[in-house]
Amino acid sequence: MPLLFLTVALVAVAGCATSVAGHPVRQPTDPASLQVGNYQTTPRVVGNAKTGKQSRIRESQRLSDYVALPFEADRDYAFECSGDVRPHVVTNHKGLGDILINDTFDEVAHDLRGGWVDTWCTGAETEEKHRRLSIAVLELPDPDRAAAVSPTLEHDDSTYNNGNQPVSLPKYPASKAHWRPTVASIGSWTVHDRYVVYIKIVDELAAAPDLADLTGRTERMLDVALPLLDKFQPTPADKFEHIPLDPDGILGRTLPTNPELPLRPDPDGVYTGRGALQSLDSADLDFLTIGDVDLIGYGDALVFHSRTGRAARALWDKWNPAQNSPDKNRSIDPPPGFPGDVGCFADLANGQVMFHQCTFHVDKYNVQVGARNVAELYQKTAAEYVLVTSR
Structure with a gap:
């Protein structure tokens, strides 16, 4: 494709030449x-x-660039899990799919500004079993709302099955987490400024449930995720409606x-x-x-x-x-x-x-x-x- 040099000229006048600096500009394609x-x-x-839904979708997309990916915490997470071809944008409970069983989400997080979820697996896609890590980040209007929403969602999540028991994350004592001792999985909820970070790990490779391993993996994910969120600049409230x-x-x-x-x-x-x-x-x-x-x-x-x-x-x-x-x-x-x-x-x-x-x-x-x-x-x-x- 020919280039049009619009701002570069050589003009010879009385034996002298003048050069004007510039950049080549491509001729538009017909x-x-x-x-x-x-x-x-x-x-x-x-x-x-033009709508609240469009605003939440756009804010979710902006947020996504600051949501840590599982492989940034552990290189064993090698690919987005098969069968999880679903939206990453979270504007209501549907965005979290089956990683969260909760029939109160939309009521509790009614003022959700947006969110993003990723689910990655270890090993090769051809293998039957994997270790699976999901991370979802929910953005609320302010830290007070995040502090109110997170424990309520965790409570409704953990009490959905009466076999769940509370557990603690030693590095993140303010986080709320739970597991079932007979199942190699863990769910945790962490408040960070105006964000709620939900991490769920399901380990199909474990010979037996290992709480120390599950909490350690959760903490390593949070180690990467929280500093990234500090770099995100949420859309100001007065700009959000017409972002x-x-x-x-x-x-x-x-x-x-x-x-x-x-x-x-x-x-x-x-x-x-x-x-x-x-x-x-x-x-x-x-x-x-x-x-x-x-x-x-x-x-x-x-x-x-x-x-x-x-x-x-x-x-x-x-x-x-x-x-x-x-x-x-x-x-x-x-x-x-x-x-x-x-x-x-x-x-x-x-x-x-x-x-x-x-x-x-x-x-x-x-x-x-x-x-x-x-x-x-x-x-x-x-x-x-x-x-x-x-x-």
């Missing part, structure tokens, strides 16, 4: 030059939240999810870090530092923006589809006439094609696009190229 189908090719303005949904414009350059054919369980949104890992087949956060990533658009594609073109290129080198495992992926041709760095493949399971994906790099962007059939994949990939190269 949608007619690529096969984009009926997909959006003009960046859209997303605007501000910007796309303050930097990255979501406007991301294809919106088709509500009738969602590829992922969470709502479209913007992330700056950890929250985006929900859609990556990875158990590390290296992509953030290698790519110097500052914005991620999450919709019918994943759009990663780097602070510099050099960092974006480094991330492309890490993610280059040519490096994919042949037993999991099979290369396919890129979209016809597609410019620049692109690689496409069919995702395999037991030798059968399950999905198709293209990854491309241009300027400060790396983009991942997925679809169930190749024709749709090519059109979406081309449309995303137009979107990220538009001015």
Whole structure:
């Protein structure tokens, strides 16, 4: 794709030359030059939240980048657990799924501002049994509300089964926790400023329930989780109702999810870090530092923006589809006439094609696009190229 150098000129006058510093600006891509189908090719303005639910979802997405992931406390947690393909956003009791059995949650936490939950497992996905750790962070309006909500939720959680017994966390004596001595699991509730941190561990690998091991694992998770929450800046109360949904414009350059054919369980949104890992087949956060990533658009594609073109290129080198495992992926041709760095493949399971994906790099962007059939994949990939190269 040719570059237009809009601010660099060499003017020779009477044998003299003048150089004006500047940066090359890419010429916008003509949608007619690529096969984009009926997909959006003009960046859209997303605007501000219009409902309380939209505000809570956006605050949950902001919070997610400061919710510690299990592998940050213990590298044994290697993957998001199979069968847990569910939303990570918590705006009511449904967001916690079956990790919390509680029929009073919505009443007790009626003023919940948002929340986020992650569940990771140890070992390999092919194994039948795992050690499973779930961490949920709930944001309340202020510390007093968190201090009132947390013990009530723990009480309702622990008394749901009459076999539960209270236990203590030596490093966190203010936390409330419980377990059943005959079951290798533990649930704990911790108040930290305006946040309630719920951790549940289920150990299917244990030969016998080991309370010291369960409490130790819980404490190590809290050791990582609480300092991270101190770095989060909640949306001020007077801004919450109309919180910007796309303050930097990255979501406007991301294809919106088709509500009738969602590829992922969470709502479209913007992330700056950890929250985006929900859609990556990875158990590390290296992509953030290698790519110097500052914005991620999450919709019918994943759009990663780097602070510099050099960092974006480094991330492309890490993610280059040519490096994919042949037993999991099979290369396919890129979209016809597609410019620049692109690689496409069919995702395999037991030798059968399950999905198709293209990854491309241009300027400060790396983009991942997925679809169930190749024709749709090519059109979406081309449309995303137009979107990220538009001015």
